[in-house]
Amino acid sequence: MSALVDELLAGKHSALARVITKIENRSPGYREIISDLHRHTGHADVVGVTGSPGAGKSTLVDKVAAEYRDRGLTVGVIAIDPSSPFSGGAVLGDRIRMASNAGDMDVFFRSMSARGSLGGLSTATTDAVTALDAFGKDVIIVETVGAGQNEVDIVRTADTVAVLVPPGSGDDVQMLKAGILEIADVFVVNKADLDGADRTVQQLREMLQGRGGTAGHHGGMGLERPGGDGDAGDDGDAWDPVIVETVANRGEGVDAFIEALAEHSDYLDRTGQREAQERERFAAEIRTLLREDANRLLSRELVQRGGIEQYVDAVVARETDPYTVVDDVLAPLRDCLDADHPR
Amino acid sequence: MSVEQEQAERTIRCLVAKVGLDGHDRGAHVIARALRDAGFEVIYSGLHRSPDEVVQAAVQEDVDVVGISILSGAHNTLVPKILDGLREYDAFDDRLVLVGGIVPDDDKAELREQGVDEIFGPGASMEEMITYIREHAPER
Numbered sequence: 001m002s003a004l005v006d007e008l009l010a011g012k013h014s015a016l017a018r019v020i021t022k023i024e025n026r027s028p029g030y031r032e033i034i035s036d037l038h039r040h041t042g043h044a045d046v047v048g049v050t051g052s053p054g055a056g057k058s059t060l061v062d063k064v065a066a067e068y069r070d071r072g073l074t075v076g077v078i079a080i081d082p083s084s085p086f087s088g089g090a091v092l093g094d095r096i097r098m099a100s101n102a103g104d105m106d107v108f109f110r111s112m113s114a115r116g117s118l119g120g121l122s123t124a125t126t127d128a129v130t131a132l133d134a135f136g137k138d139v140i141i142v143e144t145v146g147a148g149q150n151e152v153d154i155v156r157t158a159d160t161v162a163v164l165v166p167p168g169s170g171d172d173v174q175m176l177k178a179g180i181l182e183i184a185d186v187f188v189v190n191k192a193d194l195d196g197a198d199r200t201v202q203q204l205r206e207m208l209q210g211r212g213g214t215a216g217h218h219g220g221m222g223l224e225r226p227g228g229d230g231d232a233g234d235d236g237d238a239w240d241p242v243i244v245e246t247v248a249n250r251g252e253g254v255d256a257f258i259e260a261l262a263e264h265s266d267y268l269d270r271t272g273q274r275e276a277q278e279r280e281r282f283a284a285e286i287r288t289l290l291r292e293d294a295n296r297l298l299s300r301e302l303v304q305r306g307g308i309e310q311y312v313d314a315v316v317a318r319e320t321d322p323y324t325v326v327d328d329v330l331a332p333l334r335d336c337l338d339a340d341h342p343r
Numbered sequence: 344m345s346v347e348q349e350q351a352e353r354t355i356r357c358l359v360a361k362v363g364l365d366g367h368d369r370g371a372h373v374i375a376r377a378l379r380d381a382g383f384e385v386i387y388s389g390l391h392r393s394p395d396e397v398v399q400a401a402v403q404e405d406v407d408v409v410g411i412s413i414l415s416g417a418h419n420t421l422v423p424k425i426l427d428g429l430r431e432y433d434a435f436d437d438r439l440v441l442v443g444g445i446v447p448d449d450d451k452a453e454l455r456e457q458g459v460d461e462i463f464g465p466g467a468s469m470e471e472m473i474t475y476i477r478e479h480a481p482e483r
Contacts, residue, residue: 014434017405021483025353088354089379095400097390103395108403113384115354 037134048155054196056190058097060248066100076132080144131193168196192245357408365415398428
């Protein structure tokens, strides 16, 4: 095991920070590090927080982290911001809003940028969560802007997903319907002191009712249950998303939000969903890594054969076609696999 | 930008920190944007940070460059605290520490002696700073 891994497991902050850097950079050796760390994981509660820009995610995360600290828990936060498609650079500004936890090393806050690599970011985020989990964090919060499928994939690496919906986003609610709203276990209407908050809560409630009906659970009952024990007379096999109202900059509703997260966490344990989700995540991760690595092997093979351009030339000249090219390039691989496992 | 290129060229991470009571951050904003446009990842601290907070950010974000902007004249008390904090967390040796702002010549020598790598005063060009960072960012 590397010295860096030993230092991380011993609780050294700079080692944890360096491991995450290696993960982000895909530095040589980062895979071995993750392999070593994996068996030290599985203890943290992972919460995903997403929502449109300006919804107040960072402010809420700051207050939530402070509350967890008051309860004696340690917290890790990964905040993901977009990077410039032109320079690749980024200004990562979420740290500014972590004022409640300033100077408290037991809130480990790390900014990550998308670095232009779409598929890679969710792998990097998963690995960073692994590092924080192995370090011993009790709660890990992954915060990302809910802008697209990429973000949906990322927050799905969490046990519990919270989606922030700002008041007055009626049209947004419609727009988001088919995407990020579907993954929410907890809805947070932040800035609940603003005009239109009630209406937004109402819209969410209606949306959930509609969904409950079509999905065939509970006939559309048991919706908003902040603080309630829920699942009355239910065999507990389905989770009805909870709606929580907060005013994050004043710390209002933070307790209710944390309670909703805890309730969902209990639900995961009670129903065996946690294990099911974990299995699903690992399956997805294995598939992703297989795809990435196979891709890399094939890219190398393509270079060995003189690059893709000559194939393109031949296809353009109608001497061959893309299917035949792929067949040709994959032939040796297919032969190897067939030799191992004859059909 | 291909994946291969990205892997070959490491992304440099910089902290742009405003420390102490001085409330002028337009310069810090300009610098943050210029560094972003140069392809760096920039973590901006916000105003009125304590040395502890700057150290916390520099350690957790594992930045290559700690850029401290001070216009208030308090550099002699605040910068050494940051340097000590970095050393305490074993995060000093492989990090570039830059100071920007109004620093009298006499103080410059003193700060350098304590571990500051470079000081950029008024009139320093962005180009100069970016080139300096590219050339001196520590190998890891």
